[in-house]
Amino acid sequence: MRSAEFDRSHVLEQAMHTFMEHGYAKASMQKLTQATGLHPGSIYCAFGSKKGLFIEAVSFYHQQKLQAFESLFSEDQPVLSSLKELLANTVQECVQNTCAKVCLLTRSLNEIEGQDPEIARLIATNLQQIELSLGEQIARAQRQGEAISDEEPLALARFITMGVYGMRTYAFTNADQSILEQMATQLLRAIEKH
Amino acid sequence: MRSAEFDRSHVLEQAMHTFMEHGYAKASMQKLTQATGLHPGSIYCAFGSKKGLFIEAVSFYHQQKLQAFESLFSEDQPVLSSLKELLANTVQECVQNTCAKVCLLTRSLNEIEGQDPEIARLIATNLQQIELSLGEQIARAQRQGEAISDEEPLALARFITMGVYGMRTYAFTNADQSILEQMATQLLRAIEKH
DNA sequence: GATATACTTGAATGTTCATTCAAGTGCCCT
DNA sequence: AGGGCACTTGAATGAACATTCAAGTATATC
Secondary structure (H helix, E strand, C coil): CCCCCCCHHHHHHHHHHHHHHHHHHHCCHHHHHHHHCCCHHHHHHHHCCHHHHHHHHHHHHHHHHHHHHHHHCCCCCCHHHHHHHHHHHHHHHHHCCCHHHCCHHHHHHHHHCCCCHHHHHHHHHHHHHHHHHHHHHHHHHHHCCCCECCCCHHHHHHHHHHHHHHHHHHHHHCCCHHHHHHHHHHHHHHHECC | CCCCCCCHHHHHHHHHHHHHHHHHHHCCHHHHHHHHCCCHHHHHHHHCCHHHHHHHHHHHHHHHHHHHHHHHCCCCCCHHHHHHHHHHHHHHHHHCCCHHHCCHHHHHHHHHCCCCHHHHHHHHHHHHHHHHHHHHHHHHHHHCCCCECCCCHHHHHHHHHHHHHHHHHHHHHCCCHHHHHHHHHHHHHHHECC
């Protein structure tokens, strides 16, 4: 036996960046080999295909985001504070001038539409998982008597989720921080109790 | 002299559908020649390049949407009714199982990010124009004493715009009509007076 | 240290792509 | 009626693409 010479996480990190920067179609194998330092043969050995690498990169991204989400919504803090922070972080990402401004999931979902149902389903599932987690947090906020609307928690979670998707696309037309912050405020106000 | 044998509008309509169905990158010249009935030479003669055809198709789409917008917001109807109708129409588009479910502008903006600033700027300008028109209508609603928030009209317009972008991406994860309708209701409620 | 077993290498493959262009065709103006 | 011009045609072009594979190389085991 002989173990692989590359660090899989590191390779996925670089591939993820390449897909975020160029999108799926325009991230050529040449760019991917340059970014990861792997030769084509190694990528095909380790991931099967460009699509296989993409799927793993998407999952990698998803895991990162999910982890960030869960560490943000810790038990000993009001849910609404965490949610505010989540939106503030999203705004910060959107105004960056790096590939960090794009959400690999939403961007790829837009790109892939009508092309590859398998990838589309995977991304949709990933996004729904975060939406579901948010729903649980909102339910907790209601139980804890925070100043939040008493609508169905999942409906509120969907609304916030939709808002985040909208902000990300909106930021492509106008990446103005104060405008995005205002949107975040409007979104929060919409789910507050009144 | 000799006039072109094809109808430019018809060609743009078909090209538009092709780009909506496959996206910019995956709409190959072969697909475009089949859809438009034009030969490559004719396309290059009439539009210069695939990019040129895309830019005109995007403008064509934009004009259609702008026209639909302006005929929806007629003077003799409350703005809030028209807005409700606009959102209902958006929901209807999103739940279709044809290429009509995608907005060529927002989808392409997502796809093109980081690839072609010229196209990105064009699309952003188009989207901002609709946002601006919406702002004018919201200002009119306020003047006419409709039950709408007294925040800055442009801020309200941005919020609705963001909501529509968000719904379109959300629909890719879950094209459930009742869920999208609920989102539309939530969006409207957020800009109502209370 | 020898051998087997994987992993690595990167040039080669065949396909698909956007684009070009020279030949062909029909229309308009005189 | 006929000459000239612009549009049409579609095969040809070369670049870029994802993918493959045979040769090379390092490591683990004995």
